[in-house]
Amino acid sequence: MTHRLTVIGTGYLGATHAACMADLGFEVLGLDVDERRIERLAAGDLPFYEPGLETVLKRNLENGRLRFTTSYEEVAEFGDVHFVCVGTPQKAGEYAADLTYVDEAVGTLAPLLHRSCLVVGKSTVPVGTAARLAERINRLAPADGDAVLAWNPEFLREGFAVQDTMRPDRIVVGVPGDGGAADRAEKILREVYAPMLAAGTPFIVADYPTSELVKVSANAFLATKISFINAMAEVCEAAGADVTKLSEALSHDDRIGGRFLGPGLGFGGGCLPKDIRAFMARAGELGADQALTFLREVDEINIRRRIRMVDLARLLLGGSFIGRTVGVLGAAFKPESDDVRDSPALDVAATIRGQGGKVTVYDPKAMGNARRAQPTLDFGESALDAARDAHVVLLLTEWAEFRDMDPHALAEVVAERNIVDGRNALDPDRWRAAGWNYRALGRPHPGLR
Template sequence: MRMTVIGCGYLGAVHAACMAELGHDVVGVDVDPEKIAALQAARAPFYEPGLPELLERTMASGRLRFTTDIAEAAGSRVHFICVGTPQKKGEFAADLRFVDAAVNSLLPHVGPGELVVGKSTVPVGTASRLAAALQAAQPEAHLVWNPEFLREGFAVQDTLAPDRLVYGLPGGTAQQAAKAVMDEVYATPLSRDTPLVVTDYQTAELVKVAANSFLATKISFINAMAELCETVNADITSLADAIGHDDRIGRKFLNAGLGFGGGCLPKDIRAFMARAGELGADQTLTFLREVDSINMRRRIRMVDLAREVCEGSLIGRRVAVLGAAFKPDSDDIRDSPALNVAAQIRLQGGDVVLTDPAALDNARKALPDIAYAETVEEAVAGAHVVLLLTEWKQYRELAPEALAPLVAEKRILDGRNALDPTRWRTAGWTYRALGRPRT
């Protein structure tokens, strides 16, 4: 079918390309002309494995194009809203300006029988408000809320072969017709028995923030245990392995370390708390404040650990930081723990040199007053301590014997518990990690 994707950032660009890959005729719309020019030239404006090849293939097929003209949305059977919902400055609440602007610009171009489908992560109650605005402008069109569950680094795979689909549908006589259109949109994944949850607007809105809050809680739980392990000189990795064998708990997201960042988990749990307060249910989510607090403490602890191994002071010490992105296989530095640690060390007088396989350009813009290196070897040259802060595959596979001749002091801090302590210590390195024994 013909469809529109409004907002061609991370979510929208991936969604547009994947919908074209599934056989639909897609037009992506965004207000940023530079972004649209890149996408129209089949160039991904951010790092995401598999996306450049997908853009080239779908653009060449003629099923995908990009424009800044919202009027080109006219005639689409489905209009996806994929704009960002960042955290408001100085507040926990989500900023819905971009969602409202996207819907308001779209309304004059929506025809009878068409669907407006929200994919952005929004506070509960937003869909009902937008549905009322849509009905006022075009009574025969309907809103569906269809939350996204993309993992950066796996976004193409997660869109083409999702682990579940959720439809928040309108009530009454429109429900079955709206579901039928959505089933046509996702005919390919549904044919592969992808689980489908059909529900109301409110539940669909809550699914994404509830999922992110659960994952954040699991990460902060294991990091709280890591704090205790450091106190008693226990091993958080062995502890996580042991409790992860319980199938009620599971091992995923029990990797202790520097904590979570990025453009979703931190701002989503804060917006969730803010919305609960607005609804008079603020006590319900107070535990998320501690989840957030534990997560931020990990960054402070990593800086403290760096200062500790440098004999109490970072002033004048050369500190090699491996990683700027908030996670591997991404160039996203939003709320990146790695970049935050680098900035704190620089403020404490450290001579920071940072490297990352994909995020250097973004890091330079955000943190221009530190040095950058294109390679690990350049970054660690003369270093008094090396910090592994983003667990890229090439960093996990580093050979301590190869790095030893390059550094001034053989000290490594494993911020992601991604290295083999025995191997590094055997090679003569001082190895420290969050939640691991000191020796």
Template sequence: MKISTIGCGYLGAVHAACMAELGHEVVGLDVDERKVELLARGEAPFHEAGLPELLRRNVDAGRLTFTTDPSAIADCDIHFIGVGTPQMQGRYAADMSQVDAAVQTILDNTDPNREEPALIAGKSTVPVGTAEAIAGKVAESGKNLLVLWNPEFLREGFAVKDTLEPDRIVYGLSEDVAEGEKAREMLDECYREILDRGTPRLLANYPTAELVKVAANSFLATKISFINAMAELCDATGADVTKLAEAIGHDDRIGKKFLRAGIGFGGGCLPKDIRAFMARAGELGVDQALTFLREVDAINTRRRVGAVDLVTDLVGPRLVGHRVAVLGAAFKPDSDDLRDSPALDIALTLWSRGADVVIHDPQAGGKLKEQRPDLEVVDTIEEALSGAEVTMLLTEWKQFRELDPAAVKSIVKTPVIVDGRNVLDPRAWSEAGWDYHGIGRGVSIW
């Protein structure tokens, strides 16, 4: 099939490359000329495992192209919308301007005399009601287009695998049976190789498909904030939140995933998605249904404040002049994404209060240097640790998790470690002479 992806960020670029890998002819459309130039050369504009190889292979094979020219999508069979829906300035609601622009681009470049329908397949995370509104706009245009909502479930760092080997695929279909069936057939053809491997496919109406992604993200955010709330209780009582999480995680009704306490969640999805979900519930008059998400959000924010307060307690009431090594800036390992990163937020707060903050991140460091030349961002762990009075592990990169506490003790000025992700062995670091501080965990013989 001939396919377009509108938007070539984390979602769109990965989806375009993966669709080409399935054998389709794919054109990626974006307004960012620099990003398009990189992608057209087979180079990834962001760090994502496996993506550079996928891009080069399919660009070289001629199956994958990128452009800023919207006329290039005119004869495509399927248009995937993969643009961003960021949080609006000063509001919880999602900014839908990029989705609106993508739909208009498709309408403007669809042949009015097209005999066979083309399919608009939305992948962006959107407020419930969006697909129905787009379908109405398409009907008014008279263009031969169908609308389907196909939410993405990508994890940064695993996006290629999650696209080619998803744990489920969801189709949000029109209530018009004929239109819905035709849209299903078209997307089935696109995903044939994935479906033939037995991947579950769920058929639903538009609003159900739109709610799936935000409901999933809200549940995961709730689980993270729950264990972080338990960490606050553990700090107050001397309990160990890691042992607590292990114990309750053995209950298969709860499960172990997303039960690791720390400095909280961030990135370009969970924070803005739960806020947009609350905003949309308010618009629909059912805001009380999601009131609990306000506390989920508040707990998450409180973890960042708590990390800053801990450093203040360790060095004294004035942070000015105290050297703090920050290991990690990206919101998660295996990514260079700095959007709403708890690690970066904590580092910036300490810096704004006068601390001498030195940051190292193996992938996001270069990007951070460009964005914030006023910060001290270094290229090695040793540079970051040199002369540090407090060391903070805030993004759980493998090289940070595997640090030898005895070997790095001589580099710092004061061996004080704040394990913001609870990934270090407190006993090993304490026995090596470090003053260890985790989140909701002490050093116990058990």
């Protein structure tokens, strides 16, 4: 049986899932309440940057397997499997996740489900949400109990989203406790993900709460690993040690490994920061808050790296940014993305601007989002433009374009050859040989303690 799929919510997750599932051969209908977003996607215009995705989007629009709509009625009539991919942002002024969009999506869809179907949650939600939504679907859907909910968390990495959708490292499916419904949900999702399973992707079937915990647990672990090496960077700075050599030595221990052990400015984006905070909030609601108190320190270590970056740049300028020009290379929270949500780079730039510095920012892909997020900053058209007349240059996002920069060419446009490598991405010897005063987080800084 070939299932027809719908994807509710066409942000980063939804647009990626819709395009990639169509590329696997399914008929897919994507829905969003944002009419402008739907118009852009239907025209093959991706509202965000993700390598390779626009090609997949256009290919499947042209072959007719992918369409977009704003009509829930059309979605309910069309789909056999409905993927819910709406956002779960952090609540304003709180750590908890805002489930408004999830609740609205399920609450609008459920009364329209007049035939047998599977609703599949992919949004990152607090544990306990799936059971609550399953009860709501059972109560609202007129399909005589034939509308079943499963939970199928996503594990996309920005910059690798197409790869992670088409060739995931695992597929996790949370199914209801009822045997018949659970079997049907598993069977359908095995059929949907058959190409991945044929390629050997592990397929893990769990209950609702376990499937909900997988994503936030993974993000909490990764955030902890990143913050651990950045905590070691703090110790290295105090002791005069080199955190990059420390990280290299640790990475050869198979129990630890080198992934996510790169010291620098820390993590940001739309997932890790808000997910670990929502995880802490939910643990508190469940009476298990002490189990996750370490995540508070993980979060604080991450923020301290930004503060240290500002302090280090200020020290290089004699203790003040007033009357000084700062060139910032990078605005996105990571390379191969235009996402500036909770971006350490943009946070550092805005902080320096607030302390009196004249800041010019350049990023290969995130300029539009950065301008909207921080309109008081200045923006350059290139790395050289951002660094022009700068008294210090800060590398804050490790784009290949910045890693491969010619230090001699950059030296021609700056006022002073000071550079702070916030990602430990540059070769210190190469830059020092070109006359630069090179500094980096977690590495020896003579006279700057």
